[in-house]
Amino acid sequence: MQGQKLELAIDSIRLRYGSQALTRAGELPPPQPWASGTPIDSLTGIGGLPRGRLTLFTGTGTCGKLTLALALLAKASQEFAHAIVIDGGGFDLSALLPFSCELGALTVVRAPAPEIAGEAAASLVRAGAGFLLLLRDVPQHWLGPLESGASRSGTVVVGVVEAPDRALAHASSFSLGFSRQEWVWERGLLVGLRVSARCVKNRVAPPLGGTELVIRYPLGTQTPADLRQGITEVPLHVEEEEGRPRKSAAV
């Protein structure tokens, strides 16, 4: 009975204000993907990082999340007019340079306080920046404007945090948890690390479990293509767990 009344109310709203006035969440189109060219794309379920949504890379210690984020930033700087870093003081440009970043498109916002970071992120996203990398925490009251601004402008927002607070975790649409498996050594040199990347939240498509990545640190002169190739995915096999197909990595 209640269902019928609800259907009737929905129909009358659509009749009066048009078919687009009210849309079921399940019928909403998925966000447009931005293909980063990394194996992360396959984990989102839409073929790229979601535009207009907040993506989070989380994980404690050295687990490759920042290296991956810098690779994405470099790629974004070549594709967008504005690739922006919101930095709390730990951003090192020299770490980005091996990724062949297009410096003309790069802007670093030095935000000594979370409040400044929040305001800067919200206003730049609202203005239509193409890519925004959050390297510091943002106060809870700025997350709403950040989300709505990104949704309007289609900005790709990537946050890198060790452990997100509840508000940030709630605001994100796609979260990947990173954990280091082992270091990769070649001829006595540390050349990278093997990490496990697990999808801990996905609001843009059905969750696709996790994968294992080998992140090779950029060394010497390399092309961007080389560097994107430097982040490789270990072949996957699908196994059943608790009755649901799940992707996991097998080494």
Add this chain to the structure above:
Amino acid sequence: MVAASEETLPFGVAPGMAMRHAEHFCPQATFVLPDEEATARIRELIAAVFYDLAPVVEVREEGIAWIDVRGVVRPGESIREMRRRLLKAIGREPRLGLAPGPFSARLAAARARPGRLLQVGDARAFLSPLPSRELPLDAEQLERLDLLGLRTLAAVAAIGPSELESQLGRDGRHAVLLARGDEPDQLEPWKPPMFTSAHRQFGEAVADRAALLFVARALCADLADELGLRGAGAKHLRVRLVVESGEPEQRESIVRHPLSSTAELFGLVSAWIKEWQPRAPITELWIELPVLEGAGRRQVRLWTGGDGNSEEVAAAMERLQERFGDEVIWKPARSARGA
């Protein structure tokens, strides 16, 4: 009498008539003395509303507006939109006329039903049966036409321009050309003033910052709409707070990149309001744009593949620098060039 409302017309009241006559025809009518300031304001409002419908727009104070649809790709859409906007602005269905020139279009509109368009193909044929009193002549000249037996526009059109010029002077020649449908007059294009403002007066003085921000956003949206219609951007922004006691407080800034959207305007205004410490509750909020730049409005997502308006992002960065200092924004490319 300059103008008459729709309800008085069936009684025989018509614009141009003497007050005494109008009172005689329609004694129950309310007569309002002209308010020049209010008339000018409405005239500006209507002109601004039409500004993007056609290249040339003219609004007369006697309640007549023209748009020149020559060269407009879809004139029908412009006319429909004109009707819709007028209805929204004045709350009444306008009478619409489409004709080869302003004179015949005005007469066609006067004869259309409210909300309908009367289209005139052949101006001379349409004008012929109409009374010569429709010509823009003064009372004495009209009297003279009557004495000459020229009671219809067809009769006026039939005589030579120089003949009527000898009777009425230059106005006589002009009247003949009008009656023939030659349309000697051109529209005077309305040009938007290069200054605009929006304000809100509060019934009770406001001391709540959130309420002030709410009102400021609405005012910024109104200004952005107006800028959009004019195709302009603001180069200078000023916010004035009128407080309960004492002098008004104000803050202003010249911006390098013209502001034109709600987000841009409110971005700067909200930043000011958030840190403003007024001495007393606020009774009035003014947002003024003293310097506008023509064609300052930018087309979003025009050139870059991925992201939006480069200038809007640059403007947002400038606002951040203004609030938090220049060092908050660092462009590595500039540093690299400097090195």
